[in-house]
Amino acid sequence: MLIYLCDKNALAEGQSRGFEMAGLQLLAVRRAGQVYAYHNRCPHRAVPLHWQPDQFLDASASLIQCATHGALFLIESGECIAGPCEGKSLNAIECGENAQGIWVKLPEQD
Numbered sequence: 001m002l003i004y005l006c007d008k009n010a011l012a013e014g015q016s017r018g019f020e021m022a023g024l025q026l027l028a029v030r031r032a033g034q035v036y037a038y039h040n041r042c043p044h045r046a047v048p049l050h051w052q053p054d055q056f057l058d059a060s061a062s063l064i065q066c067a068t069h070g071a072l073f074l075i076e077s078g079e080c081i082a083g084p085c086e087g088k089s090l091n092a093i094e095c096g097e098n099a100q101g102i103w104v105k106l107p108e109q110d
């Protein structure tokens with residue numbers, strides 16, 4: 001199921017945003033022009049990652065950071081590279097951009 005997420009200008013380079021749709025919490029990040037989307041759930045304690053609305057990145061804006069215990073994740077793959085869930089990964093969500101904006105592909109629900 002393809003779902004419209006937001007206008008492409010609503011996610012600027014080096015920024016992150018949180019979304020809630022179809023009962024799922026998501027986050028999206030744009031890095032080097034590319035959009036990446038993940039479930040907003042830390043693999044350590046299964047809690048949301050953000051410390052404030054739309055704030056998912058570390059101070060350098062180069063990694064996704066969990067607000068609870070500080071785990072750091074690669075933006076491009078969702079892999080945890082430091083912290084209590086090192087080696088685990090965020091759940092990636094297929095996403096892309098077209099003329100209308102940014103979309104995500106959510107799993108089909110029964």
Ligand code: FES
Pocket residue numbers: 042043044045046047066067068069070071083084085
């Ligand atoms: S809940 Fe995310 S690092 Fe512990």
